[in-house]
Amino acid sequence: MKPRTFFYNVRQGVRNIWRNKMFSIASIATMAACIFLFGVFYSIGVNFRSMVQTAETGVAVTVFFDENTPQATIDTIGQEIATRPEVDSYKFVSAEEAWANFQQEYFADSPDAAEGFANDNPLANSANYEIYLKDVSQQDTLVAFLEGLDGVREVHRSETTAKTLSDFNNLITFVSTIIVAILIGVSVFLISNTVTVGISVRKEEIAIMKLIGAKDNFVRAPFVVEGVMIGFIGSVIPLVIIYFLYHRLIVYVTERFSALSSMMTFVPVGAVFRVLLPVSLVLGVGIGYVGSRLTLKRHLNV
């Protein structure tokens, strides 16, 4: 298509939107609602994922050995751990280190209390491997594996908030997918209706165009432009709203709920929009394109 034809068709598409104001507004509003909900769920999801990841970095599985396990067996266990795909990192904590850590954690304020154990490490049998996971949901698999290893006395798993957060995140993803899918369907339907009205209003014009030699794409283009523009406007409006709301919400939560904000770290708006912006625009424009093309196929026999 030549540039002048392209711009002519863009102008015609804008005219179509203007001619069917009410239908266009309804389509834009539905599209905006769809993209807005998508944006909200995405922002919540991103923040939960971030919190889960933060929580997961603190989740460790601890492996204790049978009494008097020789160092060679402990090393073999270490090698086995290293080969596991669930493992992000692991470290060996000797009985001495375990006792030192314990003292630091519990007797930091009263070092005298620990002096009674000066030559007798109460955690002599507590050498262990601390294993950090790539994904907390894989904890069960790893624990089952570790418990089957020779020389392993006990495996401590972390029943932390990470799993809860992970489950909640999955729930949000599931619910948002369903809601957004329904809204996408409604948006396609409304855009299709708008384009159908546009076609019926311009029936005479289309007939003339066809008789004087307009190519199929020339006849279709203004309607595709109409659908795409509705999709574009319908995604830009909620993106602007989400941008300001998100920013204000972070400031509000941080200021009003300082206790909560120390537990939660929000993903910056820029990081959220790096993905949300292109995905929403592609989604909006894509829905507009698909909605208009489907309608043209059904109602415009060119």
Add this chain to the structure above:
Amino acid sequence: MIRLEHVSKTYEAKVVAITDVSLHIRPGEFVFITGASGSGKSTIIKLLLKELKPTHGRIVVNGKDLGKISHKQVPLFRRNIGVVFQDFRLLPDRNVYENVAFAMRVVEAPKKAIKTKVPMVLSLVGLAAKYRALPQQLSGGEQQRVAIARALVNEPKILLADEPTGNLDNHNAWEIMRLLEEINKRGTTVVVVTHNMEIVRMMNKRVITIQNGVVYSDEEGDQEA
């Protein structure tokens, strides 16, 4: 230029429009196709525009066998045919200039060409002064002139006019016929479908009469009249 060989058209409800019509229109001719309402004259126009497919027979227009051109080639084929209707079919929300320019935009003509050509054609049909008027501000005759200007602006080899004077009074009908004659003199083949026998007689051109879907008569006129 235009050749119909044993062409028949039966509509879906088994309504026979034309049966075994054969005719040949030479380049530069002015031809009337006449007959009573429902005789099949408009079906011939639709077949020539490839709006309809014949049930039987072969149609050749501008050297193209219409049975062999693909759906994609139809727009390019139609660009060599101008068409005028009884009800003008102008775009009511666009002025005279825009209605004519529309035909050039549709064929993706350059802006410069549109700016030169549209005023030229409007002056040919005598409407240069009214280029800003909307169709509803014009008389029936003037509206038909705009439609003719739109049909001519892409310089088609053939001009098909389906009852072009059907909605006009005698004076305007004559004005339109004189205009079509002028266009024909400039080299465009003109085919006019009409049931206005008075005009047909006065113009003294070739007349093909269709009756009940068959060619009833084909009489040569005085092409110089």
